[in-house]
Amino acid sequence: MTAAIAGTVLVLNSGSSSIKFQLVHPETAESVAHGLIERIGEPEGRIVFHHTTGFEEHLGAITDHRSGLRMVLDMIEGLGRPLREAGIVAVGHRLVHGGEVFHEPTLIDDAVVQAVADLSVLAPLHNPANVIGMEVAREELPDIPHVGVFDTAFFHDMPAAATTYAIDRDIAREHGIRRYGFHGTSHDYVSQRAAAFLGRDRADLNIIVFHLGNGASASAIAGGRPIDTSMGLTPLEGLVMGTRCGDIDPGVVMHLNRSAGLRVDAIDDLLNRRSGLKGMSGVNDFRALLRLVADGSEDAKLAYDVYVHRLRRYLGAYLVELGGVDAVVFTGGVGENNADVRRDALAGLGRLGIVVDPEANATRADTERRISAPGSEVEVLVIPTDEELAIARAADALAKSLPR
Template structure:
């Protein structure tokens, strides 16, 4: 089976084409600047790489360009787009209505629209990608894979806020969490690597990139998560503040800022960038720290401190822990950050191994703890697109 995976943003379409027999990526790429007069098309096939300007006035036009190139006689990897048997779509928010991946029909489209109020920057463009792909391939099954689905198993004591109950019942105010597809992928991969069944695995999974989140996993299910109703809650991130006293935004509004200005700062000008005044990129900040920049040192220290703090909290609520997992751009590649975290976890039985840390980078998986470590720390590169492709294959094959 060949499965086409789509991740649609407001001005872009990322795509990958899988052969599910071997789970090999046949082609991948992106159309950027959709809706402008000068869109950029990137294509990487088995033998060809291409980057060129294209006319893509909207997502429908961009989708047609992608599919035409996939079946192009010179650079394509398909004889015909009819070879595509399933299309998987990343959808950010399913709310409480969609707690698992499912075949897209009118009801699912209504759910995506309904929950757009909770993800106004993501669900609408996700839906544009769905509509464009369904128009181009109307006879092919389309599957929605929701980022929030894996985290829907959090119990009320974890996902509710201590606010009036009608805020939840009338307005949906609760913690939903994000990055769920990534956390689900590394959970299943960790279970396989540790020789355990998914329904017996207990983990703390850490997705660390420009956006960061952590999940407490008990018997393969998420029981707590660091992000909240929005991705702003939790860890220190590239440009997001993470946990802040809820009165702080109100205080700043009282000091003359508008609510919109505060929202912009908290999401786009805070976090590592706001603390350092230098960059939201951990690689840059490590360089600044090594050159003696105190603001960069503080930003990194706070980033690490918050992660260690959440790990401690999850130790308190998990009955058992088989491993800690790092994934995402920082989790997979930042040796100094991983070292700093592990060296503060000795009380939990973590014995850091510097040689292993040095070699487990660039897409490699493995442990960065010593053989005698009571608790292993694993580096597992995430693969959300493959998770979407697997769900799509499963649902299409099952016929529902």
């Protein structure tokens, strides 16, 4: 088992309520181990651990990210020698918000950890968890490179018209207020895979990507370069998400302050943690939402309709921005697995050249696949994202470039 580990990159994706991890060979894409710790901080947490000799599942309370990450490292250590001797060449960290400072893979040191912590004001659900991931992993594996790969990096060079908010320019410059975009590693990877699936050069394609999970975002990619995306200064803007509201009139914030007496922190908590699907229906898991819809819940049905309405609004905007599209791509947990969302988001768009094949759409699979009808002018694809592999390759490349 230890020989299989040697030469791998450990990828850590420490999210707001979960930790995804993978031990992967960056060149071959072979996964030695991968898993998920979810429902952190809830009464019933869950650990799923896949490795080359089997599968394990553990249920029980996971109090916080620090204890969760230590569980991850203990499980991986069980595959061979102690971690420090196992031949892991780098640790790649998925980091959400890089601000104006970070827009390429970055070697992590104390200053980087502090800078990411300082940026938590822009990503309060994610950057604090990212910081814990870096701290714990660096304590456990102090002698190998740790590399941060930032969600915002892919969108860093979007056109100024797409990144600029229409507020006082001096205030915007002083406080770094611009649209950054998120899930960039996924949008970049998935658009590359879509081009490969179609046997075409990404530079020749216009692609719309919907990354739909508990967090959700859309992007418009022209010739391999993003020209717009739905998330903004923070991961709050854009599509409806599990607990985040997405687009909202900024006047709502002032109204809640003046009329309801809510202070800024309470409004922040409301819009980031108690809105979206959860705020409208009481649940943020899409599977639970669909069960409520099937049971006749009007609140759940409205939440679903609002979710789909927002997808269609962004689809229309990006079709115009791109001047036409070659492919619409779905990815993420909801995008890859929910046929109803894909069907309803693209329903009635035959005049725009988008026609979904009902049978292909309804067929469940874990592979890259086409779900558009044979006569559809626009390709509709489902491409499983693999942010961990993309991060592993970026971390490995940076590690190899360091002086020996």
